[in-house]
Amino acid sequence: MKTFRSARLAIGIAILFAGPCLAADPATLNWKSVPTKTVTLFYPGQSTYQWLRSSGHPGAAVVTGGGACLTCHKGTEEKLGNKLVKANPLEPTPVEGKTGVIQLSFQIAYDNENAYFRAQWKTRNPYPGDAHPFVRFDGKEWKTYGFPKLDAVVQKGEQPGIYEDRFSIMIDDGGVPAFANQGCWLTCHNGARDNPKFATRAEVEANPLYQALKQSDVRKYLPSTRTDADASWDKGKSPDEIAKIKAASGFLDLMQWRAHRSNPVGMADDGYVLEYRLGDAGGNPFGSNVDPKTHQPRFMYDEKKVGKKALTTDDLRKMPTALIRDQNAVPFDPNAGWKTGDLIPEYVLNKDGAKGSGADNKNVKGVWKDGMWTVVWVRPLKLTNPDDKGLNEGKVYNFSFAVHDDNITTRGHHVSFPITVGFGVKAAVEATKLK
Numbered sequence: 001m002k003t004f005r006s007a008r009l010a011i012g013i014a015i016l017f018a019g020p021c022l023a024a025d026p027a028t029l030n031w032k033s034v035p036t037k038t039v040t041l042f043y044p045g046q047s048t049y050q051w052l053r054s055s056g057h058p059g060a061a062v063v064t065g066g067g068a069c070l071t072c073h074k075g076t077e078e079k080l081g082n083k084l085v086k087a088n089p090l091e092p093t094p095v096e097g098k099t100g101v102i103q104l105s106f107q108i109a110y111d112n113e114n115a116y117f118r119a120q121w122k123t124r125n126p127y128p129g130d131a132h133p134f135v136r137f138d139g140k141e142w143k144t145y146g147f148p149k150l151d152a153v154v155q156k157g158e159q160p161g162i163y164e165d166r167f168s169i170m171i172d173d174g175g176v177p178a179f180a181n182q183g184c185w186l187t188c189h190n191g192a193r194d195n196p197k198f199a200t201r202a203e204v205e206a207n208p209l210y211q212a213l214k215q216s217d218v219r220k221y222l223p224s225t226r227t228d229a230d231a232s233w234d235k236g237k238s239p240d241e242i243a244k245i246k247a248a249s250g251f252l253d254l255m256q257w258r259a260h261r262s263n264p265v266g267m268a269d270d271g272y273v274l275e276y277r278l279g280d281a282g283g284n285p286f287g288s289n290v291d292p293k294t295h296q297p298r299f300m301y302d303e304k305k306v307g308k309k310a311l312t313t314d315d316l317r318k319m320p321t322a323l324i325r326d327q328n329a330v331p332f333d334p335n336a337g338w339k340t341g342d343l344i345p346e347y348v349l350n351k352d353g354a355k356g357s358g359a360d361n362k363n364v365k366g367v368w369k370d371g372m373w374t375v376v377w378v379r380p381l382k383l384t385n386p387d388d389k390g391l392n393e394g395k396v397y398n399f400s401f402a403v404h405d406d407n408i409t410t411r412g413h414h415v416s417f418p419i420t421v422g423f424g425v426k427a428a429v430e431a432t433k434l435k
């Protein structure tokens with residue numbers, strides 16, 4: 001009996017090491033054994049849901065009928081991106097030096113517990129975009145320092161462009177009509193930040209749907225949550241109707257690896273898109289570091305760990321800047337002798353701040369080297385949370401990717417057309433089963 005058991009154990013270990021070896025640490029996976037798919041991400045400008053269906057777009061009739069972008073745009077990513085990134089009717093505020101396309105290398109594997117993603121792309125800048133806006137002491141008060149490059153204050157040269165790099169994955173399991181054909185363009189609408197017909201804070205706060213959400217800006221949403229044919233931001237369905245769509249799986253998973261706000265604690269956030277861009281239950285690994293009452297930071301750097309309580313502009317792009325609770329942060333001391341120009345991050349990280357469904361992506365690590373990010377990501381399979389798309393063997397999913405590069409947010413990212421990913425089934429990208 002004893003020998004039988006140890007023989008079984010020996011076979012078990014042999015099986016474990018036979019295939020591409022892995023376990024909890026995806027960095028040790030033999031990624032060379034997993035095929036790489038290169039996806040061309042392109043700059044989309046203001047090609048919103050509403051523009052795509054307007055007379056300005058020659059493909060409007062097909063798009064309105066739910067048809068696929070790739071019917072007409074197959075292989076045109078470079079042409080689209082290089083045109084849209086410069087001043088043109090769909091880009092009123094071009095960013096100098098921005099690239100039109102980014103080549104994303106994507107690999108995916110899985111075993112019985114997890115899916116493993118690996119993504120690589122080159123950054124425009126010769127440094128990792130791991131800094132994020134700060135608050136700066138001006139001698140009297142702490143004020144935001146650094147903004148994304150589409151913002152007017154950066155375009156006018158009044159503020160530096162500072163914003164984290166990101167890699168995002170959107171997943172549909174067939175529950176969102178037309179996503180397989182039109183991908184993330186279903187979620188991008190007039191009224192949103194940096195898009196046409198921008199909805200002001202006052203307008204948004206006067207709208208019943210946004211009042212119910214307690215939100216003051218328009219972000220991604222799905223057309224199914226609106227009542228009119230044009231899927232207008234202000235024509236929201238009732239919370240009851242929206243809850244029914246969610247229960248019927250009519251939402252998208254949207255997870256973002258963030259170079260400043262999640263990577264330093266080895267995570268990606270976990271969210272979803274339905275009537276808004278929402279976070280999964282359980283929260284995020286990051287939160288505001290600004291006290292809304294005093295307008296002062298809540299935490300500062302731990303001098304013993306960082307060598308100083310605050311940074312200055314000389315430190316930027318030379319060192320990691322994340323402020324992390326229980327690691328390099330201590331409660332803010334208003335009487336610490338602050339000097340004009342002192343910088344403290346506007347966000348503070350806390351790995352334990354994300355729990356439950358919000359903490360599903362708790363083993364994600366990005367490393368920047370020689371001009372390139374490599375992000376390796378563990379996503380548990382078979383998730384059953386009501387805000388996740390559980391990945392399962394034998395199924396095909398529609399993925400859509402985005403990279404935020406060079407200090408940008410909102411639509412300033414590079415995006416992909418939707419692409420099918422299969423687990424043990426035929427698809428454009430077939431996940432490699434680990435033995």
Ligand code: HEC
Pocket residue numbers: 044047052057058059060062063067068069070071072073076080083090181182185
């Ligand atoms: C029936 C064909 C057709 C379909 C379907 C279609 N388009 Fe187009 N689209 C065109 C044509 C033709 C143009 C004009 C420019 C060109 O030839 O590339 C265009 C232009 C564009 C432009 C502006 C580029 C420029 O030159 O200013 C964008 C952005 C765009 N399409 C995105 C999309 C997206 C996203 C989808 C899917 C939701 C889509 N299109 C579906 C035919 C189509």
